Amino acid sequence: MIDSLLAPGKVATAGMRAQSERLLVISENIANAQSVGKTPGADPYSRKTVSFKSEVDNVSGATMVQVADYGTDKAPFRLELDPGNPAADKDGFVKMPNVNLMVEMADMREANRVYQANLQVFRQARELVSMTIDLMRT
């Protein structure tokens, strides 16, 4: 059993890690918001999703967070009229990725906030430990 003031640091670290994975997925989605297929009628980039799960750490006994798995969004692709594109079908429509920049931005903001919250937990735990150790001085 680990010191309960030291465990929050580990849990917050796991949380920050999970959120940075999420940020990675969001950045991939945004970067590929215009990635279409190469051949006529080919499927474009489909939005990636990430989900988390709780995981009990054997060493500390604390419940950490972990990336459960990555998935793809099943939402239909947006059709855009662009006859000159190599990916255009016979009617001139190109399948565009099902990435909505607004959704990605909101998701990114949320990941940012959760990361900051974890950071605050880390800071708080560290400060408490520090203050307790400082009792030994003077």
Next chain:
Amino acid sequence: MIDAISKTSLLPELQMQPASAPTINKSGAVGGFDSVLKSVAADTVNSLYKSEMTAVAGINGKATVQQVVEQVMAAERTLQTTIAVRDKVVSAYQEISRMAI
């Protein structure tokens, strides 16, 4: 990067430092406390070493920023504790040496 700590030549020296302090008071039975201090010092060195290794791994891109920060914070905490204990021990010996006989 703290260059001096990563040098292994310094490690035995660091371990010996607190261990030599109780020898001043060897006439009194402080054998147990001596070994406790020794293990605390060794613990500190280990923790610092671990944080150094993680920092290096982080620079090489093999550890995440969070891991590096966590290890460095753990090392800082251990060092803080050791310094606090050392200060207490030193002041205790000073008290004893100042005692009127």
